[in-house]
Amino acid sequence: MEAITSGIMGELATRSLSFLIDRYLKPAPSEVGIKQLQWMLLRVRLTIEEAEGRCITSQAMLHQLNILRRVVYKGYYMLDSLILRIPEEEISGEKEHGVSHFLSLSISRAAKRFCFRTGCKYGTESLEKMLESLEITIAGMSEFLIVLRNYPPPMFRQPYSTYMFIEKCMFGRQLEMERVINFLLHEEPPVHYDFGVLPIVGPGKVGKTTLVEHAQFDERVRSHFSHVIFLSDNDFREV
Structure with a gap:
């Protein structure tokens, strides 16, 4: 009788933890989304470095350059958090397993995933918002680059x-x-x-x-x- 009771309690605990994980935790961002974030950040960063090498006197241009810097800082902060806290097997296999993957976990495995996933505050929704923000930023950089060409490139003393x-x-x-x-x-x-x-x-x-x-x-x-x-x-x- 005690063995049956222990088995039932263990099964209930496992299902409860799996339900909490599916109900409250954010889905892990995909590997494709993270790579897309890397390339978009690199594109904006190249524009910033090009602008920083020129003598810009327009206050409006400098204000827009500061906006680009803030967007890049936020993007790299999110990228570092995702890379450091999301294991590779979760990035590549979580979408394929779905909810059934959680139901087959043991109590210890579910607890480990619960502790890990709660430590990361960025999920798929946050990543999509950041990608959308970067897309808007990149779309608005065309006029910035056109005006930037009017400023002379930097001159360095050659070695x-x-x-x-x-x-x-x-x-x-x-x-x-x-x-x-x-x-x-x-x-x-x-x-x-x-x-x-x-x-x-x-x-x-x-x-x-x-x-x-x-x-x-x-x-x-x-x-x-x-x-x-x-x-x-x-x-x-x-x-």
């Missing part, structure tokens, strides 16, 4: 190894040369007949002539002007 794979590279003067080129390519109003003059001054033997030579050999300058004349101080002395 010495640049000489090994780029011809006519001037070490440590990329920023200065870009300023000279921008001055040469600047369109003057047609009503003005004055020529712009860009003084390049400094001590001797610091690379002023080399800077001008590299600027006038640039393809953008060559294609902008029909003729380019380079005169050194020796040419003036001969005259």
Whole structure:
């Protein structure tokens, strides 16, 4: 009699725990949803890194950039929680087993699943909401990227190894040369007949002539002007 009573109580306890798990706990997110979350976060992150490398002066653009950062932070927080707390076998096999999988569990197995699943606050519904939020964010990034192209890309001082794979590279003067080129390519109003003059001054033997030579050999300058004349101080002395 005691054995029958113990068996009945054990079966009731197992069914009760399984019912609570099915009734109150959230379904585990699928592996496809998690991978989709990873790729969407990576796409937004690339846009943020591209924007952070440019000198943005528009307050509206900066505000939108902050919104992108907050969305990415929330998404990666959810992604870390899902990856750390959801085992691989639950991600791949839970949808196939369904409710019958829980009914066949023992009391200890059901208790373990109960403790584990309650520790994760993100389920399928939360993941779908995050994916929907990212889709809206990505759809709104098109105008952001169009405006972002109007801001100049960052200029970095190249390392010495640049000489090994780029011809006519001037070490440590990329920023200065870009300023000279921008001055040469600047369109003057047609009503003005004055020529712009860009003084390049400094001590001797610091690379002023080399800077001008590299600027006038640039393809953008060559294609902008029909003729380019380079005169050194020796040419003036001969005259």
